[in-house]
Amino acid sequence: MPSKDSKNNFALLRDKILQKSGKDYWRSVEEFADAPEFEEFVKHEYPQHAEEWEDGLSRRNFIKVMGASLALAGLSGCVIQPAEKIVPYVSQPEEIVPGKPLYYATAMTLGGMATGLLAKSNEGRPTKIEGNPDHPQSLGATDILAQASLLDMYDPDRSQEILKRGNASTWQNFMMEIRARIDENRVDGGAGVRFLTETVTSPTMIAQMRQILTELPNARWYQYEPINKDNEIAGAKMAFGSPAKAIYRFDQATRILSLDKDIFSDFNVRYTKDYNQSRRYSEDKKDISRLYAIETTMSLTGAKADHRLAVKPSQMPEIAKAIAAALGVAGATSTYTENAQWIQAMARDLQANRGRSIVVAGDHQPPMVHALAGAMNQTLGSVGATVTYIEPLQPFPDVLQIDQLRTLVQEIDNGSVKMLVIIGGNPAYNTPADLRLDMNRFKVDAEDREGRKVPLRVHLGLYQNETAEICHWHIPEKHYLESWGDARAYDGTVSIIQPIIQPLYDGKSANELAQLFFRENYDKKDYDIVKEHWQRQGFAGAPRALATSAATNNQTQTNNQSQQTTNQVQLNNEQPRTPSATQNQGPATTVATPMTTSPTNRAANPAGGDLNPAAGAFEDNWRKVVHNGFVPNSAAPAKTVSASGAFMNQPTTPASGVLEISIRPDPSVYDGRFANNGWLQELPNPLTKITWDNVALVSPNTAKRLELNQDVKDEQYSGGSLGTTFVNTKGGNLFSDLVTLQMNGAEVGKPVPMWIAPGQPDDVITIYLGYGRTRAGRIGTDLGYNAYNVQRSDAMWNGVGEIAKTGANTAIASTQIHFNLESPARADDILRVYDLEYFNQHPDTGHQHDHYPDSMYPRYEYTGNKWGMTVDLNSCVGCNACVIACQSENNIPVVGKEQVERSREMHWMRIDTYYSGEVNDPDGPHFQPMLCQQCELAPCETVCPVHATVHSAEGLNDMVYNRCIGTRYCSNNCPYKVRRFNFLLYQDWNTPQYKLMRNPEVTVRSRGVMEKCTYCTQRIAYARIEAEKDDRPIRDGEILTACQSVCPADAIVFGDLNDGNSRVAQLKKDPRNYNVLNLLNTQPRTTYLANLRNQNKEMPDYKVPQVKDSGHPTEENKAGDGGH
């Protein structure tokens, strides 16, 4: 009997829901579905949907409709106030000042590597990710994936409920069933139990798994993820006889040779940081490092390389041998005879820099190349100097991940697996076609729709993805910003993962799921699990050994360890009171420890430092570690290795075929796990500038031969000498031929769009992983093709293939046409690249006159701050991190593929990419981050009819959104085209999760309004307020713009131009400093430091620098209208 009140009293209903233990309301919507109160409420609240509700079938609709009220009621108490009398926040919790963000140290892992982060929290909501300046893998910088992970956390498509065979269930039910099944399996020592995880370096998780394997000695734990270190480890085994992981010190290196390794788009931004240490040019340091790249597909490393060689993937091992031979590595001989001069000259250069050079091999290169790189480093005397080795961080490094997967698949195929627990990852999608863990693998026969071969399959994941679909149970995983955990950084440093917010969707962490398989103490919170692990383990000493002992994890050692673990279990029983008491006091956020300082004034609070070794100091140390985000001095010790030349006799097996295919992870969505992330989908590929799609790259020559994308109309090649298009046009006008693509006999299964890419070697086609998802979510599903379909466990990264034109074509959304800045005058105005040697001899090469014709208006005197920025093009590696950081900081919307095709992307900051030279042998591309130049004489300001864009007293070109009526005149008159217009209502105003995510300090723009970069004016305001409170001027470096703070290359410097000692003021004196489009006299505040090419004169591809007639090249021509 529905109570009368329920018609209009939402509170009653809510109470009833909330009676169900805390935040269970969300998954228990189902349980309430039949409650009469509920039905009544729905009818009353949403009469038009009442029918749908009664229909029973449209559960989804119901959830959608109810989402607004229910989700918010629990998502954050502050959005809807309860009906009861509420009590204001009289005594404020320590550290929380409303309106003032806190920063919490945490870490994000990818491929087992943890990058230390600082998550900005506004009233308990993470709103921005920054790098942890003290963490060795971050040093304050982050990459696109870490930046975009924030959006992932708030993704409304994330898995929100525990599913049993597709129907909602509860954690209690799951626990009961799994406990029962585990107990059944204890009889034979868990012989049918298999765990599959991604690469795990978490000490806690490893310890947990070790305990499980102790209790279930016949169970097995496998790890697989598509982007792994198999080749590196196999290569190390080849060369050194034991697995090892190389740590490079690019900051110490003067010569670097990359064998298809993209050191700049690795999740590890530390390498980009380091590289730029040695690459940075200044008046005091005119000698910069030199980068050689030999690669297949143009990468960021190839783009930045001073000398680049594009080769077929099959040639790589022999080329590596040829280089080894040239370097004098014992026993190296090669059949490769091309480019001999190139190789010889480069080898001489490397040898001349003995002990200061690095040879680095790409993850996709066969073990042979890695082994050769190791041998070369040893020959060059780099080992110990610029290259060190450590034990691999993942457990069982002896067995390659692909072999682990193979073993698992064999066991499944022969029916010996009874229970498969997939913790993270998406093996139903991202495994090679021959080892795919899809439904067919589990079928006993054709009629078997259940997949009876493995009677129980459990999946823990962030999304109800392809793997969730084939599992009996699906458990929503907590995002790293919601969970406790730990992991190791690239050098082994232990990083602590700390939650910033209560789980939005009530998930479980991997630690919590693993704990469930324990014999005892199986129901534990991740906080207790992690903390107790470290309490047992201690922070000192032990961590280093952990990886090693885990590496040999197997039954052979179980005897020793079982003794140990039993002790630990007992310890567990005695000790858990204190932490769990803390835990019960409140949500996870209150026990989380904020970084008390913002990243901007981190100097005031030097983190790190040694921990207190005293026995009773754990709580103190724990607090310190959580606060800092990592355990100090926990980097893995160097491992001594020595290369033997024996492996060089092993044959390389070059693929033979006319057309070679190379597979790469997507630069934005990685292996596909980020496919539902709108920021990443819309992020232009750093080189092709393609969004929302994966394409297949082909060289201009091969495209011509195969008649791909050749039917572009003449006009699309236009631009004449001032801009020859490599790839025809932009936006909705851009069509790519669709082909069917085969590799090693397997079909991709979906037509593949072709894309002509300068720098691609002839007869090689590169395809990208990460797309073709069938259950990614509303953003990522059905975009692009699935390249895993042609990946085979014996040919993971390249093979031979063929393509056939389908005759159809498709529109590709690219944000930039690839242009050749052939005209020297134009290039000089826009993007400057100097030969280092020439520039050192002629430092006044690019001098710009800055005495401008007098204006009738008096000059404004800037008495206070005068903000300015420099962008060092020599440092910028085009990694896009700033683009996403800007998007995250400034609440920039995602517009979708169709709008990008229409050329309406909203990014305030973009990386312009220009090639020079011939189409088939391009120089570059050169990257140029382009953002609002904050012109002193801004063309946009004078044309706005309503004063919506005006100059501030600190020299910023302010945009007043409230005042803007959207004439777009300012954009038309902006020579840099950095203004962005809300042509439609791009911002999502409805999804409650996104409301939580937004930066409260930045306006959320609506439709019809122009927007643009503001130099992060909110950060300036914040610093100004802080400075005024302390009655001091704003310190140099106190304000970091979002793009600056994220930049792993430290290319962007922002500061006060009135302060002569500020870094930016100093950099403006650099002879490389120039204004883009100086001839327009806009007097931009953002200036650029010219890119440098440190060419080796002996190289056959040495390009003689264009000698200019005078110290002021083309200045006379440009300023034809006066000014001199």
Place this chain on the structure above:
Amino acid sequence: MQNAEELKAIQRRLQPPMVEGEHTFGTVSDKIGDLALKKKTPFHWFIGFGIAFLIAQLLLFTVVYLVVTGVGIWGNNQPIGWAFDIINFVWWIGIGHAGTLISAILLLLNQKWRTSINRFAEAMTLFAVACAGLFPLLHTGRPWLAYWMFPYPNTMGMWPQFRSPLMWDVFAVSTYATVSLLFWYVGLIPDLATLRDRAKNKYFKVIYGLLAMGWRGSARHWHRYEIAYLLLAGISTPLVLSVHSIVSFDFSVAQLPGWHATIFPPYFVAGAIFAGFAMVLILCIPLRKWYGMEDFITHTHLVYMGKVMLATGLIVVYGYAMEAFFGWYSANEYEYFMIKNRIWAGPYWWFYWLLILCNGISIQFLWFKRFRESTFWLFVISIVVSIGMWLERFVIIVTSLHRDFLPSSWAMYSPTIFDLSMFIGTLGFFFTLIYLFVRFLPIISIFEVRTLLPDAQVAHGHHGAHDDVHDRPNDFTDGVNRAPSREDADLETPTDDRGK
């Protein structure tokens, strides 16, 4: 007698009569006034009006959808912030120029041939300005706030930005619209009085009566009228030059190559007159045929308009030549690139050549009498010129924007269905208004045409029967107030449609 006839023929050649046929004051009133007053509306009016009205609904629909959804329904993008919206705005404003030019400047220059075309040319101006005015309003992202462009006292203490040409546009266009409306309305008053007096229908009597504002045709009325009309003509004259100059500032004040050109103001004004006359021809050629107005809009009128088109067209072509010359002669990298890109190297090169074909080549035929004097060819050339002038704005706006300084932001533009529906919708709106005008108001100025009649000449030139009796204005007063000279007309010249 023969000599007299020869003399007449020579005189006719030297000073062609502006009214053909045998007309008296009465027949003129009948002929023109009956269009509005006669009960029977021709069937073709209903067809034409129906089609125009339906097309106008397209505008209504598009505008509603636009305001609800946003300007993103158009093809405009980054960097092409302006496209069809501003093209159409400039195009319509340009068309709106001929009316005031004919009314005001030709009046001041005492060009009699303006008399029979000024009325609907002015109406055309008003309607074109109405269409034009829609675009700057609706092209804004938030049209409901577009009133911020007006300088009005407000609590925010905010003024518009007086340095912005868009601001000047607001003044120029709104002033132009106001003055044109006044000018047109003032000129209509004596005719409205005529209609009032002749109307049989009670409602028409009242409505025309209200609109005529108590015009009795007294000498004082005429006196005031003449002064007011002359003053308005004087005010309008600089506006003809200023409006399009200011519209051209929208472009020439910007720094964009292809926009930033000193030649724009005169070249835009000439282009506007060019386009305006083309539109007047497009309208009056069918009108005079369908409504039998050949007597008033004579062949001579058409030829004169053709000549004006040729003259202004040549100025425009000179403008094109100078733009190209400047691009080359400036030795400015970006200017030169713009011209190159516009003329042959860019993807929109064929727009440029289509424009040259329409505006440059087509008018050359007007040098030849054969074409100039052919109604058909004049009509065709006018349509071609109208298209050409639209293309001119496309070339200026889109091709300049789509490739500016930084190649990274270059893009292509293509219109969406809503760009087209908006444009076609304004055409529908325009013709709807024209049809209503034709139906309810005298399309030709009755009283002014009568000044062209021999009867009116008598007073000045010859000593005839009436000369000492009537001053010219009084003559009309007479005609108006006594106007339904129907009886006389019936006797003197039965008009062809009288019997129907």
